[in-house]
Amino acid sequence: MESLGVLLLHPLDTYLEQELDRRCRLLRLWDAPLDRRGEFLRAHASSIRAVVTGGGSGGGGDAALIDALPRLEIIACYAVGFDRVDLTRCRERGLRVTNTPGVLTDDVADLAVGLAIAALRRIPHADRYVRAGLWKANNGHYGLTTQFSGKRVGIIGLGRIGLAIAKRVEGFGCPVSYYQRTRQQQAYPNYTYLPTVVQLAADSDVLVVACSLNEQSHGIVSREVIEALGPRGVLVNVGRGAHVDQPELVAALAEGRLGGAGLDVFEAEPDVPEALMALDNVVLAPHMGSGTRETRKAMSDLVLANLEAHALSKPLLTPVV
Amino acid sequence: MESLGVLLLYPVNAYLEQELDRRCRLYRFWESPREEFLRAHAGAVRAVVGNANYGADAALIDALPALEIVASFSVGIDRVDLAKCRERGIRVTNTPDVLTDDVADLAVGLAIAVLRRIPQADRYVRAGLWKSRGDYTLTTRFSGKRVGIIGLGRIGQAVARRVEAFDCPVNYHQRTEQKSVYPNYTYYPTVVELASNSDVLVVACPLNASTRHIVSREVMETLGPKGVLINVGRGPHVDEPEMVAALADGRLGGAGLDVFEDEPNVPEALLGMDNVVLVPHVGSGTYETRKAMADLVLGNLEAHVLSKPLLTPVV
Numbered sequence: 150m151e152s153l154g155v156l157l158l159h160p161l162d163t164y165l166e167q168e169l170d171r172r173c174r175l176l177r178l179w180d181a182p183l184d185r186r187g188e189f190l191r192a193h194a195s196s197i198r199a200v201v202t203g204g205g206s207g208g209g210g211d212a213a214l215i216d217a218l219p220r221l222e223i224i225a226c227y228a229v230g231f232d233r234v235d236l237t238r239c240r241e242r243g244l245r246v247t248n249t250p251g252v253l254t255d256d257v258a259d260l261a262v263g264l265a266i267a268a269l270r271r272i273p274h275a276d277r278y279v280r281a282g283l284w285k286a287n288n289g290h291y292g293l294t295t296q297f298s299g300k301r302v303g304i305i306g307l308g309r310i311g312l313a314i315a316k317r318v319e320g321f322g323c324p325v326s327y328y329q330r331t332r333q334q335q336a337y338p339n340y341t342y343l344p345t346v347v348q349l350a351a352d353s354d355v356l357v358v359a360c361s362l363n364e365q366s367h368g369i370v371s372r373e374v375i376e377a378l379g380p381r382g383v384l385v386n387v388g389r390g391a392h393v394d395q396p397e398l399v400a401a402l403a404e405g406r407l408g409g410a411g412l413d414v415f416e417a418e419p420d421v422p423e424a425l426m427a428l429d430n431v432v433l434a435p436h437m438g439s440g441t442r443e444t445r446k447a448m449s450d451l452v453l454a455n456l457e458a459h460a461l462s463k464p465l466l467t468p469v470v
Numbered sequence: 471m472e473s474l475g476v477l478l479l480y481p482v483n484a485y486l487e488q489e490l491d492r493r494c495r496l497y498r499f500w501e502s503p504r505e506e507f508l509r510a511h512a513g514a515v516r517a518v519v520g521n522a523n524y525g526a527d528a529a530l531i532d533a534l535p536a537l538e539i540v541a542s543f544s545v546g547i548d549r550v551d552l553a554k555c556r557e558r559g560i561r562v563t564n565t566p567d568v569l570t571d572d573v574a575d576l577a578v579g580l581a582i583a584v585l586r587r588i589p590q591a592d593r594y595v596r597a598g599l600w601k602s603r604g605d606y607t608l609t610t611r612f613s614g615k616r617v618g619i620i621g622l623g624r625i626g627q628a629v630a631r632r633v634e635a636f637d638c639p640v641n642y643h644q645r646t647e648q649k650s651v652y653p654n655y656t657y658y659p660t661v662v663e664l665a666s667n668s669d670v671l672v673v674a675c676p677l678n679a680s681t682r683h684i685v686s687r688e689v690m691e692t693l694g695p696k697g698v699l700i701n702v703g704r705g706p707h708v709d710e711p712e713m714v715a716a717l718a719d720g721r722l723g724g725a726g727l728d729v730f731e732d733e734p735n736v737p738e739a740l741l742g743m744d745n746v747v748l749v750p751h752v753g754s755g756t757y758e759t760r761k762a763m764a765d766l767v768l769g770n771l772e773a774h775v776l777s778k779p780l781l782t783p784v785v
Contacts, residue, residue, distance in 0.1 A: 255611065267588050279741070279749065298575050320633075434591045444611060
């Protein structure tokens with residue numbers, strides 16, 4: 150794919166960038182200063198046939214970008230979430246879109262469980278306590294937390310990631326319930342379906358967001374859901390910040406209406422509400438769900454393989470559109 | 471058991487203390503100087519209640535002529551002089567089973583926390599570095615890592631069951647192989663061989679003369695620069711100075727530690743390291759489990775007083 154002009158929107162991964170540079174005709178959007186991006190795009194529009202974008206704060210692929218690239222054929226997302234890509238516009242233009250599902254499932258599920266245990270057992274808080282010399286200063290005292298094993302886990306979205314989380318928490322004796330648009334009784338007889346997110350929250354001790362972000366799931370964790378989860382409930386978000394009503398979440402945590410949270414994603418990354426930083430009952434992570442060397446290499450290879458398949462007019466490996 | 475004189479060595483748990491006060495004749499060891507207390511009350515003490523860090527050693531046992539039972543608020547009883555108890559015909563109980571899940575949860579929680587750097591990333595966010603420096607460094611996947619367990623007892627098995635759900639192959643070492651019971655787990659006849667075949671090494675055996683410093687310099691060097699040690703056993707299971715040096719040098723990749731040789735003292739060097747997660751002996755530290763442990767201590771004392779079989783005797 151040497152002649153494939155690829156526009157990389159953000160410096161996502163060194164290996165990916167090196168390979169794109171080696172195997173394609175790579176353009177880096179950030180080479181142009183912010184106020185000269187429009188010029189940059191106009192200058193190179195005729196050669197850009199592919200865009201590579203990330204998820205979270207590295208995400209892009211909106212209508213404005215698409216419209217600025219008349220020769221664009223494919224948008225390859227280095228992420229499983231493609232909520233920043235304007236799919237409607239892509240369909241209108243006949244553009245292909247790919248993402249990186251599967252390869253990051255285990256890592257995101259591991260982090261979800263790790264955050265749940267870290268939140269319930271207060272591992273980061275305890276670590277801070279020891280490092281600050283308080284264990285010694287307080288004569289060996291540390292407060293009690295609450296057991297993780299056996300807690301009722303509610304999962305919003307029983308897709309690849311949701312199922313991987315379910316499988317893991319079953320190892321801790323946690324009963325699993327879930328909500329999604331369609332029930333899957335036969336497939337998962339051990340998991341209890343709840344028809345609304347509020348009911349799921351009411352019946353759960355730990356509520357995990359593991360669904361994709363789209364119009365219906367935007368703000369799916371509302372104030373009502375948060376209150377149903379309650380003063381002893383814990384929210385774990387490894388989906389997208391926009392899944393949750395963030396101001397409500399912050400208020401509920403600060404006021405004790407919600408027991409705790411483990412958050413890997415936020416509404417406007419990398420901004421994290423100041424109020425959360427002061428709380429001991431939350432664990433904060435900088436969108437690192439797929440942030441392992443193993444997975445990022447696999448994601449890079451999947452992006453490259455999709456681009457290559459496209460260049461060779463072969464079936465895309467992981468198309469969204 | 472109103473007439474049972476119980477000596478509580480330390481304020482280990484508010485509920486336990488309340489119940490002992492209500493149902494027995496409670497003496498609190500920390501309320502007066504040791505010698506003064508013993509002069510005044512030694513003859514009245516028929517039971518001692520301690521925990522992981524405060525046990526009935528030989529000196530204390532010798533000072534209590536009426537002692538009949540030591541009920542430890544812990545599963546590990548390395549601080550109780552068992553030989554002395556046997557000599558004197560003193561019964562000893564501990565609190566197994568009720569804390570198995572919590573300790574196993576913590577072991578797995580620590581393993582994920584170390585490999586995925588959860589506390590470190592939390593610090594990164596709280597310090598505003600996500601904003602000023604950008605994305606956090608890449609870490610390494612937990613799923614599929616080879617987990618080696620020293621001691622496949624209740625806690626070891628509970629750890630094994632949990633990590634299996636993450637597709638982690640399970641290896642173990644203990645005094646005897648258990649092939650027919652655990653066909654899916656691979657036995658290694660020495661700890662060094664176990665370490666050689668593991669990415670995460672978990673200490674889950676009891677502390678006794680043969681397991682002291684079972685995690686030696688050689689074991690840690692074999693575990694290696696990408697290996698992670700998880701200790702939810704006892705501090706003395708590990709050669710602590712060697713561990714600190716190995717972590718500082720990079721000869722050992724990382725560690726998740728719930729226990730230390732001289733709690734609550736933690737080696738200064740560890741406090742500044744980024745490849746470790748340190749927690750203050752919280753393995754069984756949940757409301758649910760501490761209540762169950764307290765009830766088990768009380769249940770054992772009551773059984774003793776009524777001359778019924780003890781619930782969880784060690785001696």
